[in-house]
Amino acid sequence: MNIDNRGSRRGGRHGVEEDASAIPSAAYNTIERVPTGIPGVDDLIEGGLPRGRIVLLSGPAGAGKTTFGFQFLHHGITTAEENGVFVSLEEEIADLYQEMRRYGWNLMEFVGEKKLSLIKSPIPVVVNTPLTIDSLMDRIHTAVVQVNAKRLVFDSLAALGLCYSDPVNLRRDVLRLCDLLRELGCTTLLTTEVPENDLHGAGFGIEQLVTQGMILLHVSQTYRAIEVRKMRGTRHDTNVHRLRMSDRGLLVSPGEHPF
Ligand SMILES: Nc1ncnc2c1ncn2[C@@H]1O[C@H](COP(=O)(O)OP(=O)(O)OP(=O)(O)O)[C@@H](O)[C@H]1O
Ligand SMILES: [Mg+2]
Numbered sequence: 001m002n003i004d005n006r007g008s009r010r011g012g013r014h015g016v017e018e019d020a021s022a023i024p025s026a027a028y029n030t031i032e033r034v035p036t037g038i039p040g041v042d043d044l045i046e047g048g049l050p051r052g053r054i055v056l057l058s059g060p061a062g063a064g065k066t067t068f069g070f071q072f073l074h075h076g077i078t079t080a081e082e083n084g085v086f087v088s089l090e091e092e093i094a095d096l097y098q099e100m101r102r103y104g105w106n107l108m109e110f111v112g113e114k115k116l117s118l119i120k121s122p123i124p125v126v127v128n129t130p131l132t133i134d135s136l137m138d139r140i141h142t143a144v145v146q147v148n149a150k151r152l153v154f155d156s157l158a159a160l161g162l163c164y165s166d167p168v169n170l171r172r173d174v175l176r177l178c179d180l181l182r183e184l185g186c187t188t189l190l191t192t193e194v195p196e197n198d199l200h201g202a203g204f205g206i207e208q209l210v211t212q213g214m215i216l217l218h219v220s221q222t223y224r225a226i227e228v229r230k231m232r233g234t235r236h237d238t239n240v241h242r243l244r245m246s247d248r249g250l251l252v253s254p255g256e257h258p259f
Helices: 003-010 065-079 093-101 107-112 130-147 157-161 167-184
Strands: 054-059 083-088 116-120 149-155 187-193 213-219 224-231 240-246 249-252
Touching: 054 065, 054 167, 065 083, 065 093, 065 107, 065 149, 065 187, 065 249, 083 093, 083 130, 093 107, 093 116, 107 116, 116 130, 130 149, 130 167, 149 167, 157 167, 157 187, 167 187, 213 240
Parallel strands: 054 187, 054 213, 083 116, 083 149, 149 187
Antiparallel strands: 213 224, 224 240, 240 249
16 A cells, blocks of 8 residues: 555544444444453453553653553464564563563564564654654554464553644644554554653653553552553553562453552
């Protein structure tokens, strides 16, 4: 698909009203679930993330956001025949390979089998030009098509925000990015870093509006925890649960007191 084509698609959601009659009637009936593969998490959200939607995964530094993202992708590839794309604005791919290998996840093998595509984007250096986000969006689009991805992780919005001095431009580009992610149809985790004392768990303010779900991770000297702040169309648990980091990744014991 060329850029002109995609450019016109991107303009649709925020520029033109949508025609409800264009939505297939089957889509009204169910919200399909995509299991995260993280033990205990799916029980909190009726079996998994809503298929094709964008969920914000926020938390402070070291809370487990990147691990959560790869565990979700690993589960898709190994148990659901769902390929994945990981977009890293923070860490180098070589570092990610090493870190995820510690959990027993061989990302290099998945990349070789064309089941996973990793995009490492430098934090765009040219500030406030539309081209910066456009080139990243092009790479995401290409990667999703190449591996026929059904799951996507964007890590992180906080890193993207670093290169904007104008909040209006940042919000505009976050909206455009989310439009693209929605149109690509992948079930998407969008990570963002927030301070532990940010009770709202959203950095720029716009993320809460454009994402359909929000999972918060917590970490302190003495505990790790997880809570589902919102999940549209889902009767979700609202408690804070203990989160553990094991040699096989993250796991949650629903009902266990987090502190
Ligand atoms: N094998 C392991 N066993 C237990 N804990 C681990 C293991 N590997 C990493 N950790 C913990 O996980 C943390 C990093 O997790 P992760 O990179 O997923 O967090 P993050 O939220 O993405 O962090 P950042 O904000 O730096 O991007 C480390 O700081 C460490 O505390
Ligand atoms: Mg991280």
